Amino acid sequence: MTATPATTTATTGWRVGPVVADPYRWPFDGSVSTENLAVICIDWQTDFCGPGGYVDRMGYDISLTRAGLPATAALLELARRTGMTVIHTREGHSPDLSDLPANKRWRSAQIGAEIGSEGPAGRILVRGESGWDIVPEVAPIAGEVIIDKPGKGAFYATNLDLVLRTKKITHIILTGITTDVCVHTTMREANDRGYECLILSDCTGATDKSNHEAALHMVTMQGGVFGCVSTSADVIAATYNVNDSAGVAGSE
Amino acid sequence: MSSRARLTVPAAPEPYSFDLATTALLIIDMQRDFVEPGGFGETLGNDVSILQAVIPPLRRVLDEARQIGMTVIHTREGHLPDLSDCPPAKLSRGKPSMRIGDPGPKGRILIRGEYGHDIIDELAPIDGELVIDKPGKGSFYATGLQDYLVSKGILSLIVAGVTTEVCVHTTVREANDRGYECLVLSDCVGSYFAEFQRVGLEMFSAQGGIFGWVASSTELLRELDSIIESASLTAGASAVQ
Numbered sequence: 240m241t242a243t244p245a246t247t248t249a250t251t252g253w254r255v256g257p258v259v260a261d262p263y264r265w266p267f268d269g270s271v272s273t274e275n276l277a278v279i280c281i282d283w284q285t286d287f288c289g290p291g292g293y294v295d296r297m298g299y300d301i302s303l304t305r306a307g308l309p310a311t312a313a314l315l316e317l318a319r320r321t322g323m324t325v326i327h328t329r330e331g332h333s334p335d336l337s338d339l340p341a342n343k344r345w346r347s348a349q350i351g352a353e354i355g356s357e358g359p360a361g362r363i364l365v366r367g368e369s370g371w372d373i374v375p376e377v378a379p380i381a382g383e384v385i386i387d388k389p390g391k392g393a394f395y396a397t398n399l400d401l402v403l404r405t406k407k408i409t410h411i412i413l414t415g416i417t418t419d420v421c422v423h424t425t426m427r428e429a430n431d432r433g434y435e436c437l438i439l440s441d442c443t444g445a446t447d448k449s450n451h452e453a454a455l456h457m458v459t460m461q462g463g464v465f466g467c468v469s470t471s472a473d474v475i476a477a478t479y480n481v482n483d484s485a486g487v488a489g490s491e
Numbered sequence: 492m493s494s495r496a497r498l499t500v501p502a503a504p505e506p507y508s509f510d511l512a513t514t515a516l517l518i519i520d521m522q523r524d525f526v527e528p529g530g531f532g533e534t535l536g537n538d539v540s541i542l543q544a545v546i547p548p549l550r551r552v553l554d555e556a557r558q559i560g561m562t563v564i565h566t567r568e569g570h571l572p573d574l575s576d577c578p579p580a581k582l583s584r585g586k587p588s589m590r591i592g593d594p595g596p597k598g599r600i601l602i603r604g605e606y607g608h609d610i611i612d613e614l615a616p617i618d619g620e621l622v623i624d625k626p627g628k629g630s631f632y633a634t635g636l637q638d639y640l641v642s643k644g645i646l647s648l649i650v651a652g653v654t655t656e657v658c659v660h661t662t663v664r665e666a667n668d669r670g671y672e673c674l675v676l677s678d679c680v681g682s683y684f685a686e687f688q689r690v691g692l693e694m695f696s697a698q699g700g701i702f703g704w705v706a707s708s709t710e711l712l713r714e715l716d717s718i719i720e721s722a723s724l725t726a727g728a729s730a731v732q
Contacts, residue, residue: 431627433578
């Protein structure tokens with residue numbers, strides 16, 4: 240298929256694409272208005288990337304899960320300035336743990352950080368606790384949607400799909416942690432639902448570096464089985480305003 | 492034959508326990524389009540012969556599951572003939588030699604009702620086994636799988652099929668979020684890529700079993716054999732009386 244020309248009349252005039260990406264220039268249809276594009280920030284919570292949180296308690300090095308914060312903050316600045324929809328997700332459970340599957344609780348206990356138990360940042364992965372909230376570097380601002388999810392995927396048992404369809408979102412850029420678990424599960428769910436997805440290698444991270452790299456590599460196989468991989472700099476470089484022929488968003 | 496038995500299989504990261512009455516064998520996408528030459532998998536540039544190693548052990552597991560009376564479910568990835576359930580982003584992606592819906596040697600690629608879309612003869616469903624047709628990689632999205640599992644009282648899934656890092660992983664992730672306990676059979680799942688087979692299996696059981704458990708079919712069959720043996724002993728004793 241040839242790329243669709245940028246004929247959509249967008250009130251903001253901002254478009255993204257084609258973005259230099261692997262394995263194809265993203266998106267498949269050439270470019271997308273920022274009005275139809277969402278940046279989804281997955282689980283940038285203290286429990287996953289802050290001191291005293293769940294991942295810290297399990298004994299992993301949180302510098303790996305924090306590595307994507309500066310690039311994500313830069314992407315969010317672009318997204319907010321150019322009219323992209325910004326959505327944040329948080330993994331967590333209700334205080335009575337009624338939405339916590341027994342096997343998930345058992346596994347977290349096995350590894351020494353039982354969900355619902357007290358930790359330095361409050362009860363682990365429980366909604367309303369300080370460890371469950373999003374870290375300040377990429378905190379939501381007024382008007383941005385926050386999706387609370389009980390699982391790894393952001394679509395299951397949430398209203399994310401309804402929010403995206405209501406906002407006429409067709410394309411998704413993914414940031415967040417961890418690459419191989421919650422980001423990948425969400426990207427797979429989004430891909431099955433027909434959303435055109437881009438995951439950013441410098442805006443994601445995992446508790447294990449080789450899992451991060453393998454997860455990104457998997458996306459690129461078979462012509463982009465779940466979408467594409469790129470970087471925040473490539474997205475910024477490919478964002479422009481149709482009303483300003485010289486206007487590249489990152490050049491200010 | 493008793494269906495109340497509780498079995499425990501040595502697995503990573505911990506032994507996997509399940510009740511035969513509440514466990515289903517879920518076989519993902521063992522379709523000609525993925526496993527045989529001339530199908531969709533080959534049009535993407537893959538060597539499909541690698542996946543055929545999965546067939547003999549999976550056939551043994553399927554035979555014993557049927558003998559014991561376990562619930563067996565098959566899935567097929569595919570689309571309606573008019574492609575109305577195929578997202579444009581999926582249809583247009585990459586540069587395969589043939590696209591979904593194109594005519595191939597086994598019929599239109601990944602189209603429901605075509606020869607290539609159906610399950611290979613060695614693992615063909617028999618009467619009473621549910622076949623789930625799915626438009627995506629995951630077996631839960633846009634299908635009746637969860638309703639069926641609830642209606643049958645299924646709590647655990649033993650998962651096999653192809654490909655490990657794509658449809659098997661997506662389905663196990665969906666199942667895990669829904670609270671199902673999944674055991675992935677390491678030699679009964681296959682990938683076109685050795686690296687993804689390895690890391691895909693590792694990812695299931697990492698972090699205390701973040702998506703589930705992994706064991707070989709040998710470990711599972713040892714337990715199923717013991718059930719079959721004790722049942723045939725019982726049957727033999729009854730016949731003597």
